[in-house]
Amino acid sequence: MDNRRLFLFKGLMWILAGLAAAVAIVRFSLGLGVSTALSDTTPWGLWIGFDVMGGVALAAGGFVMAAVVHIFHRERYHAAARPAILTAFLGYGAVAVGLLFDLGLPWNIWHATIYWNIHSALFEVAWCVMLYLTVLALEVTPTILERTPFQRTYRFFVKLALPIMILGIMLSTLHQSSLGTMLLIMPFRVHPLWYSHLLPELFFVSAICLGIVMVMVESTVTSWLYKREPEMEMLAGLARLASIALACYFVMKMGDLLRQGKLAMVFDGSWLANLFIAEMLLSTVIPMVLLALPAVRRSFTGMWLLACCSVLGFVLDRINASGLSQVWATRRFYFPAWTEFAISLGIVAACVLVFFFIQERFPVDPHGLEEVEAERKAREAALPAFAPFAQVWLGEGWRKAAKVYSFLFVLALAFGLTVAPKAQPAVNTPAVRAVGASILQIGPGPRYVYFDHKKHQDEAGGPKSCALCHHLHQKGDVGTPCVVCHGNMFLPTSIFNHETHVADLHGNASCAQCHGKGEPIRVTPTKKCSQCHDKDMMAANPVVKTFDSKWAPSYKDAMHKMCIPCHVEKAKDAALKLPNLGRCGACHNSGTQSEKAYRAEFPVQTAAPGRP
Ligand code: HEC
Ligand code: HEC
Ligand code: HEC
Ligand code: HEC
Ligand code: HEC
Ligand code: HEC
Structure with a gap:
């Protein structure tokens, strides 16, 4: 493997995946009590805040790029469309996996398909995830089929593409906002700075912003990892779009606070207010202002940093809205157990690995594919697969790397299993005798x-x-x-x-x-x-x-x-x-x-x- 960066990065991902696999075993054999810091007062933790709320929002790149390229025909963003849709597919897959971890009875996840409760916000969420995941799978299919012998099926899917894109955009709109709807039903829990009747709309608009900056992060990171020329023109365009979208979001958010008479609350110095300020600065204000400057849009590092900053800010927003902003009401501070972090990071790592796998084998980003192919050819030409004098099979490059990866995975798995908590869940709790006169x-x-x-x-x-x-x-x-x-x-x-x-x-x-x-x-x-x-x-x-x-x-x-x-x-x-x-x-x-x-x-x- 010539590309050391990529090699180390993938190695890290495999370690994270191995650790998560160990925790997964503990979670599914011993239950949530052992593997999380959740309680009845704080039943939603990192897995909901980051994996589900954050995951859905991070996947927003898919529908935003689909709309930009296929509906508004901005062809210069074409190169970003396929990676964005693939990311959305993997992101939603991660959401589904994250949910499986978080549900107390994960084997009942299919219930929503048959036992309908049409008055439940979660019902809408569940159906949107299911339908959109299906649609995304259909959107990814042409990429997989393009360079295979199944050309007739490929052409069939290409014909299907536009209606499916439109369906996908509609479902995304519904779903991004329905995550906000879910919070609407807890006015006594969500802190007033986050609670608003416009939550669904705010979630939708912020998802669009996040979608754009996420595509920027993805494009910059892959070009860095694969040591490729960054597509500056496209990035600059995205940066401009991002700063406009962020400005809309900012106006909406502040206008909403003003409308509700809550603007003063932002500056009351409480830690939640400060958290709110931090979130707005990171996600919106700083990237919005700086990305509007042409000088910044010419700098690769600048755009990369600002996009990451905004992504972090928006993920923080989701975590705040669905978790931290509820601490004031429950008065129980929850800090995730390390096992929860392990699962969250592990799911992300697994997605990244699948992304690389597909990216290197299918024409997600034709540039990338050709480079990988060329690299492989060069390696083959340089090394005889079988060294006749030494009588040694030198193997292919990927095989060597695969050995290292699987070794790292197993090592992390073993380490995780030794350090993971093994106590039985606290079911055997003696009840305490009631005392006192009244x-x-x-x-x-x-x-x-x-x-x-x-x-x-x-x-x-x-x-x-x-x-x-x-x-x-x-x-x-x-x-x-x-x-x-x-x-x-x-x-x-x-x-x-x-x-x-x-x-x-x-x-x-x-x-x-x-x-x-x-x-x-x-x-x-x-x-x-x-x-x-x-x-x-x-x-x-x-x-x-x-x-x-x-x-x-x-x-x-x-x-x-x-x-x-x-x-x-x-x-x-x-x-x-x-x-x-x-x-x-x-x-x-x-x-x-x-x-x-x-x-x-x-x-x-x-x-x-x-x-x-
Ligand atoms: C009329 C009073 C009452 C109502 C209403 C009530 N509970 Fe309880 N619940 C109790 C008592 C008493 C206990 C046992 C003692 C304790 O935990 O303090 C208990 C215990 C529990 C426990 C196990 C102990 C623990 O704290 O983990 C859970 C879980 C629980 N209740 C959930 C619920 C849920 C969910 C609802 C609403 C559907 C509910 N309860 C409604 C009185 C009530
Ligand atoms: C007051 C009613 C009562 C009397 C008296 C009684 N048993 Fe039992 N026995 C039970 C019950 C109830 C069970 C069910 C198991 C349990 O709860 O321990 C049982 C279970 C058993 C078992 C099943 C094994 C076990 O321990 O689970 C045996 C054997 C047994 N009894 C033998 C006897 C013998 C021998 C006597 C007389 C010396 C006797 N029982 C007197 C009520 C009684
Ligand atoms: C054949 C009659 C008989 C049957 C059937 C019987 N008991 Fe008893 N039980 C007694 C007698 C007699 C005493 C002792 C009374 C005393 O000490 O004043 C007693 C005492 C008790 C006590 C109080 C003393 C202790 O052991 O803590 C409990 C509780 C009790 N029984 C529960 C049960 C239960 C539960 C069952 C059914 C599985 C049962 N009994 C079946 C006759 C019976
Ligand atoms: C026979 C009916 C009845 C039963 C059984 C009953 N409650 Fe109540 N409970 C009431 C009524 C009526 C009130 C309202 C009293 C009032 O405030 O005037 C009440 C009030 C309460 C309150 C205060 C709620 C508030 O908002 O003021 C608590 C706590 C409570 N009950 C707990 C329990 C628990 C725990 C149990 C079971 C061990 C229980 N109750 C069983 C009828 C009942
Ligand atoms: C002497 C022991 C004893 C005491 C004290 C006792 N229980 Fe029970 N309770 C039982 C047993 C045994 C059963 C199961 C009876 C059966 O199913 O035949 C039961 C059943 C119940 C049930 C029915 C549960 C069901 O599945 O239908 C309720 C409710 C209940 N108890 C509440 C209470 C409350 C509230 C108190 C205190 C105010 C209390 N019990 C005190 C022994 C006791
Ligand atoms: C609404 C339900 C309810 C009613 C009515 C009720 N009790 Fe209780 N009682 C309870 C509960 C619940 C406890 C506490 C249970 C425990 O210790 O786990 C209790 C506890 C007790 C205790 C034990 C207290 C201790 O700390 O040891 C006594 C004695 C008692 N009750 C007597 C009575 C008497 C006498 C009456 C009727 C005048 C009565 N109760 C009516 C529910 C009730």
Whole structure:
């Protein structure tokens, strides 16, 4: 391999891909809990912010160039069209892969195709990704077929090209904006500086800007890597386009803030405001101003740097909008685990490698292809494949490189597997006993639900209310804390102790009482628990009418099945004026003021007493 730059760069990509492969194994075998820093409060992290939101935006080059070249017939950009469309295809592929990593149940990803929820913003997003990915595959096909013997199929696809391009541009428009739509439904989460009714439009316009600068980055980087003459005229044209598009975006964004009366918020000095300023400077202001200068447009380095700066700024914008801008509402700071970075970088690396692979074999950029071909020919001419004197097979250049690459990949994979977290997910979480007279804290850790026992008791009819919630007691008790039986947050717990039963029911004489007389002993005894414990343990409860299983459901299930139906019912009660009582937020409001008050009063948590 003569081109050292390219060789090192590809080697790095293979290392990243190997590391990501290791993390992927951990993620799919042990789950999200082990492989990410995500939580219920911050369910969207780097993978959504960067891979999905960023990936889609980075792929915008495809539809922008398709429109510029094939609709507006700006032929001088022709050379950029195919690489841009290929990038878009790979970018969307990366989005789909990124989603697979992020979804809790990735094998259900096809559900959106059959179980339609036409009121969901995600429904639109899902369909646009699927359709556009298909369209992009069709747009890339002619490139693959052009120099193959399948000329008839090739010509068929070429004929199909224009309608497909138009379809692609339409879908892109829908999709780029629908990512903004998705944020529209969380006005209480997204910081006001990012939240706007114009989010879909802003996302669309910024995608156009990003598309143009992304094409610039791609073109400059490939010409540097392949040591090729940069196409300065095309780049300068793109730079001009970019500065115009960026100016439009800037006016729109600032006008929108002005319209909403939020302009002062930009300068209030909070770190989110500063983040906003940084994002606007990087993505828009600096590139817009400098790219408008003819002197800058004559400099390769200048254009390269500014395009990168703008790309960084826009990716930051997507990460801000879908992640960082929500920290103020959740008050939980999330920093991605290294494994999340590994996956994100690995997906990008894999895309880059596929890009190179296709670029070097198919006429994506005919220049490049011819150069690679010439280089290969020269190498073949210089080296005999088989050295007859030494009796050694010297191999082809690519084979040597491939050996190095696969070695690096395996090395990174092995390294990743050794350092990746291997702990089991924290499913086995004991529930914590509620303590205190009036306020009960249920559940461990920073997430908890306040439950005002006294208020509920009074609300539900005072002394007679108990059976509404307390369905089982330990013998001789009234109101055993639920946690004594529902002892695990996520897993069912057995409340049956075989030994004490045998002892209490007089040893060997007891067996027949439960297992049946003269019958073989089975794991499922003939007698139901309630046949002995109807009076002494059970309260008349509408939720659990019988008691025939020793398995107490998980604490979470017990609470939800007990608390939510009543809340949903009471939410309809107009007299109460609590329409949101049935929603998650009525109980799950972590990070509230009362946490401090609660801690001051009850500093120590008492762990659940273990069950037999
Ligand atoms: C009526 C009150 C109530 C409502 C409404 C409610 N929950 Fe819960 N939830 C609880 C209680 C109580 C627990 C268990 C104790 C704890 O975690 O503090 C719990 C636990 C959980 C847990 C497991 C513990 C954890 O923090 O990880 C999850 C997840 C959860 N709820 C999700 C939801 C979701 C999603 C909704 C809305 C569909 C919801 N809950 C609605 C009361 C409620
Ligand atoms: C709305 C449902 C509800 C009603 C009504 C209710 N309780 Fe409770 N009670 C609970 C929950 C939930 C807990 C805490 C569960 C835990 O510890 O995990 C609890 C806990 C208790 C505890 C144990 C407190 C501790 O810290 O050890 C006692 C005792 C109790 N209840 C008695 C009563 C009595 C007596 C009544 C009737 C006057 C009653 N409860 C009515 C839901 C209810
Ligand atoms: C003495 C042990 C014990 C105590 C205390 C207890 N439970 Fe249970 N609970 C059980 C068992 C066992 C079951 C399963 C019964 C069955 O399915 O036959 C159950 C079932 C339930 C269910 C029905 C779940 C379903 O899948 O339908 C709910 C809801 C529930 N418990 C809530 C509570 C709440 C709330 C408390 C406290 C106020 C509580 N339990 C206290 C043992 C207990
Ligand atoms: C109070 C009712 C009761 C009595 C009395 C009782 N068993 Fe069981 N037995 C059960 C239940 C319930 C199971 C189901 C498994 C479990 O929950 O441990 C079981 C399971 C078993 C098993 C299956 C293996 C296992 O441990 O899972 C054996 C063997 C067994 N019992 C033997 C006996 C013998 C021998 C006696 C008399 C000394 C006896 N049992 C008395 C209720 C009873
Ligand atoms: C043949 C009658 C009988 C059956 C069937 C039976 N129990 Fe019991 N259980 C008893 C007796 C007797 C005691 C001890 C009473 C005492 O100590 O006052 C007891 C005690 C208990 C206790 C409290 C003591 C302890 O072990 O922690 C629990 C909980 C319990 N049983 C659960 C169950 C469950 C769950 C089942 C069904 C799988 C069941 N029992 C089936 C007779 C029975
Ligand atoms: C029998 C019906 C009923 C059950 C069961 C019930 N709740 Fe409630 N809950 C209410 C009502 C009614 C209110 C409103 C009380 C008020 O503010 O006047 C309420 C209020 C609350 C609130 C305060 C919400 C707010 O916005 O003020 C919390 C938290 C809560 N419940 C948690 C729970 C949990 C946890 C459980 C299960 C252990 C539970 N509730 C079970 C009826 C119920």
